[in-house]
Amino acid sequence: MKAVILAGGKGTRLRPLTYAVPKPLLPINEKPMMEHIIMHMKTHGIREFIISVGYLGYQIKNYFKDGKEFGVDIEYVEEETPLGTAGCLNQIKDRLTETFLLVGGDNLTNLNFTKFTEFHKKQSGIVSVALFELRQKVEYGVYSIDDNKKITKFEEKPEFKFNAGTMLFCLEPEIFNFIPKTDKNDPEIINITDHILPKLIESKKPIYGYPFCDYWIDVGRLSDYDKVNGGILSEEIKNEKRS
DSSP: OEEEEEEOOOOGGGTTTTTTSOGGGSEETTEEHHHHHHHHHHTTTOOEEEEEEOTTHHHHHHHHTTSGGGTSEEEEEEOSSOOHHHHGGGGGGGGOOSOEEEEETTEEEOOOHHHHHHHHHHHTOSEEEEEEEEEEEOSSOEEEEOTTOOEEEEESSOEEEEEEEEEEEEEOGGGGGGSOOOBTTBOOOOOIIIIIHHHHHHTTOOEEEEEOOSOEEEOOSHHHHHHHTTSHHHHHHHHHHHO
C-alpha cells in the first residue's frame, strides 16, 4: 500500500521556527517530525511513500532522498503553487490506482495503520477517516429555553464530546471522480475536508469514521510543538527572561 504525505505547507503558525526549516523537518527527540511518521508507518508494512512538497521542499528531498537509508521507497511531487490537501493528488493520480493512505506531515500518531486499513477494506467505502474523541468543557452555565423564553433545562459548565477528524485517511482511487481538475495557469485550492467530504456526504457515497484511542497530535502551533518536545520552548523563554 502506498502512503501520500502532505508536506507542502508553510507552517505559518509555527513561525519563527519555520522561516528557515519546513515544518516536517522540525526536530522532535532529535529526529525530524516526518521521520517519526514514516518509521511508524513502516512498522505496519507501509514502505512506499509519495511526499507532496512545496515550501522549502528541497530540504525535505535532501534529507530523505529516495528513502533507501530508511528502508523505504520515496517519490516526490512538487506544488509550484498551493493546491490543497486534495488538489495535490491530481498530479499523482496515475500512481494511485489501488487503496492508499493520505497523511498530514504534521500528524504525530501511534495509530495502528494495519487495523485502520483492515477496517476501511471491510467497510468497502470510498473514504475512511481516523477520528479522535474531542472533549470541550463550557466555561459557563448553559440554559435551554422554549419559544416563550421559559427555561427548560440548565447545565452547569457541561462537557461535550465529539468525534473529531485527523489528517489520517484511507482512500480508494474512486475519490478522483470527486476531485475537480484545475487550470494549471490558475490553480484552485481544493481541500479534502472543505470540499470533497461534504460532496461525498451530499451524494450519499459510503464514507466511514474510524474512532481510535491511540496517541495523536497535530503539531500545528508553537504550543503543540512545545508539548511534544517536553516544554523545551517554554524553558528557553524562561531562560531568556532570566538573562
